[in-house]
Amino acid sequence: MNSPDAPLFSKLVRLMNLTVRPFHDQVGRQHQLTLNEWRVMALLAVQPGLSAARLSELTGLDKMSISRALAGLTAQDRLLRSPDPQDQRRQCLQLSPQGLALHQQIQPLANEREAELFRGLNPARRMRLEKSLDDLIEVLSQEQALRGRPH
Structure with a gap:
């Protein structure tokens, strides 16, 4: 049921919840993958070598959420880290072969979900x-x- 009088922010939150719930139900549980881990994987698949700070900027997630996502991906051997040649304090991040394989498996499902979401527009x-x-x-x-x- 839609509430046309709901504040715009409430509508945005509801929209986000309605769009991410199927991810958890269909993909997250099966692959032991959080939504934030998937967000990081999706970016690193197309832009390998990003730093944690840049991931935070691109996703809008706070640094702690990015840190937890990176820790989860690392613990499951889905992420590789290497020193940034321009700044040794920073790490360049990329998906491991296991991470890339998982991304290739899940991305078609994400594409289908996006098409489903926007089918009515x-x-x-x-x-x-x-x-x-x-x-x-x-x-x-x-x-x-x-x-x-x-x-």
Whole structure:
């Protein structure tokens, strides 16, 4: 049941919960993978070598959540770490062969879920939604940067 009078923030939270619940039920339990671990894996699959700080910026997750996700992936041999040649204090992260194999197994399911989610939106409405979300992310990222916090 949809509540048209609900505050926009409540709608965003509800939308997020409705979209991630199937991940946990269909994928997370089966592969002992948290949603945050999957978010990290999805980024590292297309951008290997990211740092933990950059993962935090790209996902919007706080550093502790990223740290826990990295620890979980490391414990299951799904992540490799190497020193950053430009900054020895930082680590470059990439998926291990096991992590890559798991990503290749799960990504088609994620693609199917995304197609299912947006099936009811015609291309023009989907583009407007994407643009609105991009605009909101940009505004919030700028606010975080002004406050001196990573975005």
